[in-house]
Amino acid sequence: MMAAMAAEHLIVYGGSFDPVHVGHLIPALRAREILAADRVLFLPANRSPFKMKQHPGASGPQRLEMLRLAMVGVAGCAADERELHRAGPSYTVETLRELHAERPGVRLTLLLGADQLQMLHGWKGIGEILDMAAVAILPRMTGMAADFSSVRRHLGDATAKRLEAGLLATPLVGISATEVRARVRAGLSVRFWVPEGVAGFIAREGLYG
Ligand code: ATP
Numbered sequence: 001m002m003a004a005m006a007a008e009h010l011i012v013y014g015g016s017f018d019p020v021h022v023g024h025l026i027p028a029l030r031a032r033e034i035l036a037a038d039r040v041l042f043l044p045a046n047r048s049p050f051k052m053k054q055h056p057g058a059s060g061p062q063r064l065e066m067l068r069l070a071m072v073g074v075a076g077c078a079a080d081e082r083e084l085h086r087a088g089p090s091y092t093v094e095t096l097r098e099l100h101a102e103r104p105g106v107r108l109t110l111l112l113g114a115d116q117l118q119m120l121h122g123w124k125g126i127g128e129i130l131d132m133a134a135v136a137i138l139p140r141m142t143g144m145a146a147d148f149s150s151v152r153r154h155l156g157d158a159t160a161k162r163l164e165a166g167l168l169a170t171p172l173v174g175i176s177a178t179e180v181r182a183r184v185r186a187g188l189s190v191r192f193w194v195p196e197g198v199a200g201f202i203a204r205e206g207l208y209g
Helices: 022-035 060-070 092-102 114-122 126-132 149-155 157-165 177-185 196-205
Strands: 009-015 039-044 077-079 107-113 134-138
Touching (some): 009 022, 009 092, 022 107, 022 134, 060 077, 092 107, 107 114, 114 134, 114 149, 134 157
Parallel strands (some): 009 039, 039 077, 107 134
16 A cells, blocks of 8 residues: 655745845754755745835845855755735735645645734734644744734734744844845945855845945
8 A cells, every 4th residue: 555645844934035144044944854844935025015115125036036046055945936926015825825726735834933923913814824824933032032922912812822832942043134234234244144145146236235
């Protein structure tokens, strides 16, 4: 008798990635190991619904290229450009629906930095998102522990408990894309803050200056 094949398990990791930095990469790849997932899909957003007023420093194609450069020779991750091809703000609920439609039986885990918890109840289709995917949370070194109080208040105890159980013990890498952009603007090196190939791309394209 043939053994049943385990369902493919994808980690869905969305963001601006403007630019991708080691604070994205180290925790996300560690999350893949902890969850024994097949792959981390990095999805650069066309526009984040929560960053609508901001102009990203780099274009969609540039952010995608930096993700690709970051992943050269790295197993278990991929950049997925679908959100860049959708007009308007990038809604995770649509991305999860598409992934389920394309890969029947796929197991999805949505990966979020802990800072996202404050606004999670405002995400379009949050109920459907929580039905379609497991959720794993990356702790972020923003001065406070992951705070589930706003999830509890708006989405209820059961959801807060479920998300708390998804908090991962990934390394704390206390940097943000905002800091990386600020360093470039100030003429400081971003060596080791971003992968070598990404640093080269930022310099060549004159980004964030
Ligand atoms: P910005 O500083 O421009 O707001 P960012 O560095 O926070 O950007 P995003 O691209 O907005 O990065 O984030 C994508 C995802 O990565 C989010 O879920 C965010 O919480 C998470 N993330 C970003 N930086 C870190 C970090 N240092 N550690 C853990 N998670 C992170």
